[in-house]
Amino acid sequence: MQTTLKFRKIALLSALSVLVIAGCGKQQGKSGTKKPLSATAAADSAAAAAKVPYALKEGKRLYSHYCGVCHGETGDGSGQYYGLTPTPANFTDKAFMKTLPDDVIFKAINEGSASVGKSNMCPPWGKSLNSEEVEFIVAYIRTLAGS
Numbered sequence: 001m002q003t004t005l006k007f008r009k010i011a012l013l014s015a016l017s018v019l020v021i022a023g024c025g026k027q028q029g030k031s032g033t034k035k036p037l038s039a040t041a042a043a044d045s046a047a048a049a050a051k052v053p054y055a056l057k058e059g060k061r062l063y064s065h066y067c068g069v070c071h072g073e074t075g076d077g078s079g080q081y082y083g084l085t086p087t088p089a090n091f092t093d094k095a096f097m098k099t100l101p102d103d104v105i106f107k108a109i110n111e112g113s114a115s116v117g118k119s120n121m122c123p124p125w126g127k128s129l130n131s132e133e134v135e136f137i138v139a140y141i142r143t144l145a146g147s
């Protein structure tokens with residue numbers, strides 16, 4: 001009994017310290033982008049954020065975690081959930097990406113694909129991700145067509 005309690009305490013403490021370390025890393029990245037970003041300014045500054053390595057790294061991590069299953073790790077729309085109709089957007093298609101401004105990508109992620117006149121197959125992520133995280137993903141998606 002005593003030992004399990006002690007073990008739990010240690011487990012909890014180490015879990016907390018991981019959170020603290022993760023939190024610090026995030027803070028550092030935020031200060032790197034200088035001023036805090038509002039939701040409306042977020043899409044505009046996505047291009048600027050693309051120049052910040054932290055934004056791309058974080059965007060890549062979030063993309064792999066939330067989006068890769070459908071959009072594919074490389075962004076070509078061939079995730080593990082194949083057979084989706086319509087097929088997930090292909091972010092490696094240069095011509096298609098040219099038709100897709102940052103603010104539309106931002107809105108599609110934040111409010112779901114239905115919000116930009118598409119099907120409802122892409123869920124809204126605005127409740128799970130904050131606008132800065134969405135902006136990081138937009139910046140990362142922009143790199144997938146090799147531009």
Ligand code: HEC
Pocket residue numbers: 063066067068069070071081084085086087088089100104105106108109113116118119120121122123125137
């Ligand atoms: C359950 C599968 C699924 C997941 C998970 C998913 N998507 Fe999608 N997404 C789709 C499908 C399917 C479409 C195509 C919708 C259409 O064309 O009607 C799409 C379309 C899009 C579009 C394009 C909208 C347009 O104008 O063509 C963007 C941008 C997008 N997704 C971003 C994301 C991002 C970023 C994530 C992760 C945070 C994500 N999606 C997660 C399935 C998914």
